[in-house]
Amino acid sequence: MTDPRAVELEAILRGSPDLMTVMETARDLALPEWLIFSGAIYQRVLNHLTGRPDNYGIKDYDLGYFDLDTSYEAEDAVIRQVATSFNPPLDAMVEVRNQARVHLWFQMKFGEEYAPLGGTEEALERFVSPLFAVGARLEVDGAMTIIAPFGLEDLFAMRLRPNPRRVTAGFPRTSAAIAKRWPEVKIEP
Template sequence: MTDLEARLEAIVRADPDLMTVLEGVRAEGVNDWLIFSGAVYQSVWNHLTGRPPGHGVKDFDVGYFDDDYGWDAEDAVIRRVAARFEEPLKSRVEVRNQRRVSEWFPQKFGQDWPPVAETAEALTRFVAPAFAVGVRLEADDRLTVAAPFGLDDVFAMVIRPNPTRPIAADWDRVIEKLVARWPELKVEQGG
């Protein structure tokens, strides 16, 4: 485990809502799952800026992978996980089969999204390296960290476009919202 992974683990474990969601998803036995995106990187930013856990975190994105990627199968997992939580967390946990994303992403966002072979592979396609961080609470309480671009950008509070994909169509809107909540962010426009 690297120093940044150890720091991330301490931050995650100190966030009560994030830990509740990690424990709940783990209890459901979802296949190849990670909690990723805002719930993770924004927890780091809150810690670094002295904001309370949960500041600015609108949801908990749970990705999982299953070759049965029909809507009915995904909906069953969404409902099963949702039943694990009470409000206000229940409506903030968003579960998606990463194998199924390729079915709707091009129509919704106008960009290609070939199928992935595992949940962690989806992180390589996120719009910014800082966003591409996922965590999973294992059965033995270890925390697995998936971060294909590393954790440097997250801890440096740097947002830059993912160098391996086109800039997202809504890049400016995403950045504007984040900078409004964390004005300390450093935005780099180039890859």
């Protein structure tokens, strides 16, 4: 039986013209194990649930993929390819990252250790909160795959709580930013 929240999530995502453009283009690029995740997904749901415009608060579209070639040059080539695949303003808003490389720069940027990932989906399990840990991919046949390792309950309950599988120092900063833009979100310490 299909989770009614997954059906609702898919309808919300399909109802966003900009997001669908990003997903259709990402599908056509055929990057290995690609997913759109983080704010591009959860912020649209928060906007829908709170009656805000579709693109409210959307700063970028996180596009993750997984390639065992972890060289900077290989990722840079993909970044350039992706940027030329979009028209403005999306060309500057799609942030593509090889999830196989995250462990190489994460500690320097965020001050926390980050073990290598085994795939793009695994990255979702390490997000700051289950609310953020939702990804989507548009398949070649037009079907939408939704990945949510913690489920969709927190997202639709507008509940922000720390990731129970990974303690991170980023939760206070992130929760403050969410509270500013979506004060309706319930924040649990």
